Amino acid sequence: MNRNYIILTLIMLILAIGTIFISQRQFTKQVPPEELLWDVLQPTRFVSTDLVAKRIIEKDPSQLLIDVRSASQFESFSLPGAINVPFDSLKTSAAMAYFGNPGTKVVLFSNDGILADEAWILLRRLAYKNNYVMKGGLNGWIQTIIRPLAPAETSSEKVIEQYNFRRAASMYFIGSKTDVNKSQKAKITFVKRKKSVVAAGGC
Amino acid sequence: MDTQKNNQIPHYINPYLGGVLLGMLLLLTIYITGRGLGASGAVKSTVATTAQIVTPQDAKDNAYIGRFITNDHSPMYTWLVFESIGIFLGGLLSGVIFRRVRKPRVEHSSKISANKRMIYATIGGILFGIGSQFGRGCTSGAALSGSGTFAVGGIIVMFAIFGTGYAIAWAFKKLWI
Amino acid sequence: MGPLIPNGIITGDWNFVIAILLGIAFGFILEASGFSSSRNIVGVFYGYNFVVLRVFFTALIVTMVGLLYFDYFGWLNMSQIFILPTFWQPMLVGGVIMGLGFIMGGFCPGTSFTAIAIGKIDGLLFTIGLYLGIGMFSLAFPLFGDFYNSGNLGNVTVSDITGISSSWLALTFTIVALAAFWVTMLIEKKVRKRITEYKF
16 A cells, blocks of 8 residues: 555656646747748738737727837837837746737837847747737838828829828827827736636635 | 444545545646636525525625626526536435435534534534635635635635634534544 | 637537536545545544545645646646636635634535535535525625725736746645655554544
8 A cells, every 4th residue: 555655656746846847848948940930931920010000099909019129219219008128128027928918919119120020030939929020110110100201193092092091190199199108108007918817706 | 244334434535536536627627617616606606696586676785795696697597506516416426326325414523412513513604604705715716726726815715724724723622522 | 729618619508517517526526535524524633534635635736737737738728717816815814714614614615515415414504604604794795895805916826926936836735745645644543543432
């Protein structure tokens, strides 16, 4: 009888110790190089500034904007509702809670889009999905949304329509800037991963 | 001879087997429903139902019970009520299989009377009822399912229950041994 | 892929059928382990019967370790399972009150249902007491409503608050539980010799 208990004790101990290794392995879960290379070559990770602007205006709750620039740059100017996760603190557990949540599309951006792209590759390598990069970064944002260039009159209808949208968006973002800044601070608290989605109800 | 022995020493399964089965059941429950097991919630629903039948308006106005009363369906129509009916049936099934179902009786230490045991059981039930509401669950809902999912609250409740139990056990020694 | 019901793999219609089936299994395990007897349960506090400690902590460590493996194999989405909210002050007080009730009544809610099933009147009275207790709580709720909602930390796990990873917590519990199993096995052998009146 005692021998059986010793065996069972050892099995339970080994299983429990095993959890430490599996959770560590999981933390450094990586995507194989071939897969990563393939994903990097795809243009599907880019979203246009128009789409981002449209989603901000529509207050799409599935979009989470992440500014990967430094905190000082973030404070001087950023997109409304964006959260600042500086590139060098990307791998902290507090920052990681923003990524890989089902139903959330994370849009990364920086000044020119290169830093954001690097952050995207890092996250992809850590096997996080549903991350995107805003094409052109904030520079592109200024050029296309804030100060859109009027297209030639001979342009196609689609281009003119896009220009009209951009002008309207520009009004939205410049006109309501102070308002947006306020809501941006309030929003930060509840974007993090929600633990419980199942109904509560006591024992 | 054999039947007499059966009456004196009830045949229980090995506690570690019981524990592993219970752990697996809890895992299965979480896997299927996303939440653990429970028991006191069913009594809470019964209280809410009674309140709704006896004094419908007061029940709705009650700051606590009112939360469990909706217009769509009776408060009895909840997961935990069905699960608790299952607990009763499962207990009956095991009792029949291991031949422990017998005529109604009170189990008590030889040092106290059956009446005293009944009074203490009721008081214990009342205290457990009150405590389970503060604790957001009882031993199965908060202490076991809560701690099993690494919830801080579950671990607090677990240590509070067992800690208090050990701290005051000597005072109630006469009730049991 | 799991949990199945919240992810819509099993539809809500089956919810109550599953509830009864899981309940039956739960009740069966409780009764078969001897939890339908209050003297069995309370024995853990006096050192003559450690069935509660054994069943409870074996179940706890199996669940903790099992959940981590379920998560690892991708069977269960840990962010979708229900984490009990923590209201630390009322929960501590509630736990103390439940501890008192445990020693006096000798049951906890789930076990009292199985006790009724095999014909224990004390189990029935305990359940009636539960009913009265919850009723009293509801009536007196306005008196301590603020306290009831105090100390709210949200649906937090230990690793959320302390930063200790769940695996280390599971390992700690496992080691402590296994050590307790071996120690109690020795205690039980000694105490059982002293107590001769232990019968049902």
